[in-house]
Amino acid sequence: MKEKDEDEIKVVVYHSEQEMPPVPMSVANTLYNKTGTWKYVQPIYQNKTPPCNAGCPAGEDIEGWLSLAGKGDFSEALQLLLSENPFPAICGRICYHPCEKACNRGKFDQPLSINSAERFLGDYGIKQEATTSISTERKKERVAIIGSGPAGLASAYHLANMGYYVALFEASDRLGGSLIKKYSRERLPAEVVEAETERIIKKGIEVRVGTKVGKDVSLESLQREYQAILLATGDQKSKILKAAKGKAILSGLEFLEDTGVKWGVKLEGGIAIIGERDIPEKEIKSTPRIMTDSMGATHEKGVFACGDITFIPRAINHEVGSGKRAAMAIDSYLRGEDIEKKLELVKVGEGELVSMRSYITGTAKWVNKVVSFDELNLDYFEEKSRFLTPEMFAKGAIIKDEIAIQEAERCFHCGVCTQCDNCYIYCPDLAIRRRKDSQGYSINYDYCKGCLICVHECPRNAMSYEGVVK
Amino acid sequence: MKKILMGNHAVSYGALLSRVEVIAAYPITPQTQVVEKLSEMCAQGKLKARYINVESEHSAMAACIAAEQAGARAFTATSSHGLTLMHELLHWAAGARLPIVMANINRSMAPGWSIWTDQNDSLSQRDTGWLQIYCESSQEVLDSIIQAYKIAEQVLLPVMVLLDAFFLSHTYEPVDIPDQGLVDQFLPKLDYAYKIDIKDPCSFGSLLPPEYYLELRYKMQKAMEEAHDVIIQVDKEYQQMFGRSYGGLVEEYRTEDAELVLVASSTAASTSRMVVDQLRDEGMKVGMLKMRFFRPFPTQEVINALKGVKKVAVIDRNISYGQGGIFCEEIRSVLYNIDQHERPPVFGYIAGLGGRDITPTTIREILSHTLKEDKPKENIIWIGVKR
Structure with a gap:
């Protein structure tokens, strides 16, 4: 001393x-x-x-970002926010903001208006056309992400930031997944989704829209070409089946069947099962999920899953977190670390x-x-x-x-x-x-x-x- | 230059001429004009001092302590309850060996409320380690403030300059105001050896264990003893420079062949001086010993003035309850060890408490009572009590 x-x-x-x-x-x-x-x-x-x-x-x-915003340094606040979540403008609109429920100030007078502040910063970022830095180290490994909803995009974003070559496969002709399907335009305008999606794609991500894995391209071929595969197809069956019965949309469940991964079957190193505790018994069968470890690794080596296809509450914040965990798991896997x-x-x-x-x-x-x-x-x-x-x-x-x-x-x-x-x-x-x-x-x-x-x-x-x- | 000044303003001019650097004070009757004048001097730029408004006398002394510790010449003025509120910090100022000077207008302690004079406020501060100068005139007040700094800064003990409420504080008299240049020569800028120095940091007044406390108290008493000669020396130098002397610790007035010596202080000394003259004219061998300093106690001066005298009468405008007049008790105490045949009987009179007038008639009454009696029959002889 x-x-x-x-x-x-x-x-x-x-x-x-x-x-x-x-x-x-x-x-x-x-x-x-x-x-x-x-x-x-x-x-x-x-x-x-x-x-x-x-x-x-x-x-x-x-x-951290409130601290910077409180000093009027919106640019740094946004960067700190973006280092964890690429969707502040989106989350600022549709997140159910459990943070505000947790805020200690709520027991004092009123909780911090975190969700609104996030929206402010997100919109600031769009207006300023803010970018985020990516690793200067370009890695040789390639990662294929199947599904371009919030979880897949978040994962793509973090992996690209880390210097990986990322290819994003999207069955439909538009990126965004649940972001464009699940929310009304009033609540979440298309241009906000586009702006924050665009910021991710600009990082050099290869985008393959209109490409359904299992039909247009086989999983096996992806496994040959990419060192890691991330399944981020979302929970399509329950929602889509209710909304558009009979349409030929590949659900998570169907995807799993097509690729030969069986849910509900105990497998070595992990299992794929259906349902979650929050869903009523009768619906369990209609909500297929992939069992992963806490970070998104499936039982199959090199195959990861994130987003609504896994056991998470179906909300933007959980999806972003799930995508981030998968990105970390993939990076560790490719580095040969635990x-x-x-x-x-x-x-x-x-x-x-x-x-x-x-x-x-x-x-x-x-x-x-x-x-x-x-x-x-x-x-x-x-x-x-x-x-x-x-x-x-x-x-x-x-x-x-x-x-x-x-x-x-x-x-x-x-x-x-x-x-x-x-x-x-x-x-x-x-x-x-x-x-x-x-x-x-x-x-x-x-x-x-x-x-x-x-x-x-x-x-x-x-x-x-x-x-x-x- | 002569001016007609009230006693309180004589204090202010004394502080002005001493070029005090920090003033921290709280107003109280009958001291108010002292600080009013000083604040005016500061506001006009005549006095380059930091004037600190405080919320109490305790804080006033605390601020003076801090200022002095930082090496600034500090000043305050108060009275009565203000002084007693400072009590804790009076010990601190002296124990810290800070040469602070303050004026206290002697005012009686309540209850009952009294704004009039007696000395119980300052004499209750007897054991705090402050030097005390009791003044008789506005001129003496002004001169004593300047002398006080010179003495304090040599012996590193604080000094209290005392004047009677109203009889002196509010009475206008011609006062000679010395030349600033001469005062500057007499009293150079303070160079306090133990001031706070950020280049050599240390703490002041922190825990002092039993193995050293006694030594510091010993040194304080030695400083009080040393003050005796310093006071005399300073008074001499003052006379050489400004032509006025107050005799150092005491003044003997017409005591050369006196058979009866009256001991008095403050304005009562001034009245006694007149009565002594009258009685001398009437052929009586009386004199007066004016007690200017009470601390350090002028032991040797008192012995010299009173030994072999036939009778001594002490007028106390104060009382230590359960004992008697405070000056009288201390005088008896210092006479105790002289030869018995030289030791006079000491008559202790208490008069004028709470601002009751001590007139020439009062003093004549005291003197005739002393002449009449062989020995004092009581420890306290009360003057003027309605019984």
């Missing part, structure tokens, strides 16, 4: 009053007294998972959510502990109702930048240090210091008495504590 010369222990002993200054002042220092030995609890400085992030199936760093070993690193919170940034950088921004409302120090927050609401979009209002900034500024930043200096200021032992690299603070445990004032005064639980220290 030694930082400066004055950190060296200095002791002065006087033998007569004449040697002493007349003033009660320090002439040495108190470093000999390692008050850290007194403690039985100690603070831990550690970013924790904000509940919004833990509540986002797409695995967005919501707190994705399961990276799970702890890439996990967000305790569920299945994953962070692409953690995967790419190899470091996580937070530990998986999710910060609860009770762990905040509310004395540091004042009540403020929403500045930005979904109704403003419905009315067609033009959202001023200031509104978005003010809304983002409402964020408590649960679990994430904002370098407010409270811990540094309140530490009675000067045991907390600002780090020289400006990356927050360090705690000198030699002198920290474990009074936990820093923990109490941290508004957002970035400073927490652990129990008995010997």
Whole structure:
């Protein structure tokens, strides 16, 4: 912990009053007294998972992009958002936003208007024709993705970002899958879908529309040509059968049958079954799903699945997350690595959510502990109702930048240090210091008495504590 | 240059001439004009000082302590309850060895509410480690403020300059205002050796364990003892430069062959001076010992002035309940160890509490009572109590 010369222990002993200054002042220092030995609890400085992030199936760093948006840096906020989810404008319109339910501010006044803020940033991205960077390293492996719905597109996006050659097979003549079939134009305009799809395709993805795998091209031939295959055909049977009975559309189930993969049959390394617990018994037979491991690998080597064909709730955010998990699984598979070993690193919170940034950088921004409302120090927050609401979009209002900034500024930043200096200021032992690299603070445990004032005064639980220290 | 000044403004001019750098004060009757004038001087740019408005006298002294610790010459003024509210920090200022100077207008303590004079407010601060100068005239007030800084900055102890409420604080007298250039020569800019220095950081006033506390208190008492000679030296230098002397710690007035010596302080000394003159004219061998300094106590001066005198009468405008007049008790105390045959009987009179007038008639009454009695029959002889 030694930082400066004055950190060296200095002791002065006087033998007569004449040697002493007349003033009660320090002439040495108190470093000999390692008050850290007194403690039985100690603070831990550690970013924790904000509940919004833990509540986002797409695995967005919501707190992170709100923080940047709150500083008015929309461009960086968008980039951070796009690093996890290529569809902010789409999600900003159709996502059921469980993040807002998770938001701790909801127990204080009103949750952050995350969904609307995402829409604001997504629209900003479309207007600015924002692009995202891709890896400079071009990889030799080729990946075939079958199905261009949100999961397939999300996976294509992440794989392309990683430098893979990606071919996207779409049976219909248009990209988008459920994005263009499932939602009304009022709710999700075609140009928004086109803009965000286009941004993905521009990354050099080969697009094969009107190409039905199993009919126009065989899976075997794809397996010869591509090192990994991703099935992202969606849950076509239940919906399509109800809506367009008798039409010759290949459902997930039919696809599986055509390619020889049987659902409901126990196979070595994994099984394919139908149904999910959320679906009533009678419907189970009509909702075929492929059993995969948590990251989307099927029992068959080199074949992965994501999206509604797998066991996920059928919603855009889950589909984006599923596509991302599959992209990670494929990358790990092609590198000959075990994705399961990276799970702890890439996990967000305790569920299945994953962070692409953690995967790419190899470091996580937070530990998986999710910060609860009770762990905040509310004395540091004042009540403020929403500045930005979904109704403003419905009315067609033009959202001023200031509104978005003010809304983002409402964020408590649960679990994430904002370098407010409270811990540094309140530490009675000067045991907390600002780090020289400006990356927050360090705690000198030699002198920290474990009074936990820093923990109490941290508004957002970035400073927490652990129990008995010997 | 002579001006007609009220006692309070004499304080302000003393601070102005001393070029104080920080003033932190809270107004209180009868001190208000001191700080009004100072704030005016600051506002007009005559005095280049930082004037800090504070929310209490406790904060005023705290601000002065911080300013002085930072190496600035600090000043405040207060009275009565304001002074007693400062009590904790008076100990701090002295213990930290900060040469702060303050004026206190002696005003009685409540209840009952009184804005009039007696000395109980400042004498209750006797043991805080502050030097105390009790003044008789506005001229002495102005001169004492300047002298106080010179003394304080040499011995590193704070000094309190005291003046009676209304009798001095609100009374206008001609006051000679010394030349600023001369004062600057007499009192150079403060160079406090133990000031806060960010280049050499250290903490002040933190935990001092039993192995060193006693030594620092020993040094404080030594500084008080050293102050004795410093006070005399400063008074001499002041006389050489400005032509006025106050005798250092005490002033003996017509005591050379006196058989009865009256001991008085503050404005009562001024009245006593007149009565002594009258009685001398009437052929009585009386003199007066004016107690200018109460801390450090002028032990040797008191012994020199009173030993071998037939009788001593002490007028106290104060009381230590359960004992007696405070000046009287301390005077008796220092006379105890002199030879018995030289030790005079000391009559202790308490008069004028709460601003009751001490007139020439009061003093004559005290003196005739002392002449009449061989020895004091009571520890306290009360003057003017309606019984």
